[in-house]
Amino acid sequence: MLGWIHELGWPINMRFNFHINTLMRWLAMAIVTLWLLMAIGAFFVGESANQIDLAKLMASGDAQRWLGYDELGRPLFERLLLGAQTSLFVALGVVTFSALIGITIGTYSGYVGGWIDRVIVKIIDVFLAFPGLLLAIGLAAVLGPGIENVIIALVVVGWVGYARLARAQVLSLRHREHIQAARALGVSQPVILRRHLLPLIAAPLGVEATFGFAGAVISEAGLSFLGLGVQPPDASWGNMIREGTRYLLVAPHLVIVPGVSLMLVVLAINILGDMARDKLDVKHQTKK
């Protein structure tokens, strides 16, 4: 969903004040760390997150729970933690599987070439021609809601980016001397791919994965918002916003709290991704 971001130049490293840069990086890292802590914290929430308390229906914050309560009187803070866990779980699943599948297919395709490569390129082209979110919506619709199906749908959409990138990288590297030397020495193909090619292409793939993380977080929330992802009573920032919009007039905090969290996490990951990309981009650095 956000794959195009890395194709555009982001000026953070160009001529800006160094202090602002450092500050941005620390802030972004702090937000991501907080997100991880929230996800871990969700393990200790227990039953209270689903405890319906009609006396506290949509109440705003009190001394005990300063984020307030939702439309069923459940404490918003606990729901927020569970939502953080959901988004982290989905993002980890989507990025891991997409990257594994995509990188395997892409490296292999680029390395062996020939008709296998041509067929795989065609498949990649078809997937890229499809609007990603729509494909995910369609898959989630037929597979039915649920966290596993969200991951499946997003992996089906997500692997292509890694495959294309890995293939392009391998194509530019496979005639390097050390690869030819390994081949001449009779090293087997999987070992060449894994030991001699993969380390060289790991950095750009890592950047792709960072943006993939942000994309997965936002897509999971989007699907859950549409009612196609994580279902209540399980919490997701997307379905919290979905439920909250009904009570926008009386309890705007139900939408603002998960929305701000979602935005900050996505923003922070994008900033880290941009910085990692700029670090890799030698051309960019020499211009400085």
Added chain:
Amino acid sequence: MIGYLLRQLGSLLFVTWVVSSLVFLLIHLVPGDPVSVMLGDWASPADEQALRQQLGLDKPLWQQYVIYFSGLLQFDFGQSLFFQQPVSELLLERLPMTAYLAVMAMLIAVLIAFPLGMWAALRAGQWPDYTAMTVALVGVSIPNFWLGPMLILLFSISLAWLPVSGADQPWAWVLPALTLGTALAAILARMLRASLLEIFHEDYIRTAKAKGLNKTRVYGVHALRNALLPVVTIMGLQLGTLLGGAVITEVVFDWPGLGQLLVDSIQRRDYPVVQGCILIISVIYISVNALTELVYAWLDPRIRLAN
């Protein structure tokens, strides 16, 4: 150019064929029996059999495929189970609304992105640049389904300037178009800034300055015109994304377009409509992208000669 055109057309047809086959297979991905999923738990076996026959699911797969495809060629997407009317009628009814929203979103995006991008480029490395690009980064990170409610909260509820939802009132398009256009505005602003900055270093800009042309003319005419090419390409490619990405925005604002029809039909398990929506949005998306590439190839001969 003719050869390039034919190759592009061939690839367009191929992708469309694959996409429509995938959409055909979609209904067979439903876990279990799609008919009982559609009708729910209380349907009688006779009803299930009737629906199975209506959808042609009792025939062998290859026959279903042939029927599906010959239907598609006549713009027949089957019958909606919920509305009891042809899917193609529903699609034609909703399509103009989605197209309208996408065009308005594009307009808003351009109106935001051009001043923002130019301001950032002209003051590169100074605070306006920094502010504009931070706004742009925030713009791409805000999810539609959160920005929409926030805009409603501000403009419809607090200020009461604009209608909350629907498409009946005169200014109802503003908030959905703004919601949909924000991310695009952010992308375009960044593109325009990057593109302008590159062109500022070109010799002809130095020449124009050396000739003593005033600033407005140098930047507004000489630089901007040349910086537009990549930006216009992105606009074309993003128009397809807008059409496809309108799903969430339409749901937020209850906008009667294709996206809303899609999500409603998913909830009603009205699979023929779901298939029709996905197919038509994909085909538009693919066609708009192909058209953009064609225009780009026409403008820039290096692209068509590279193949």
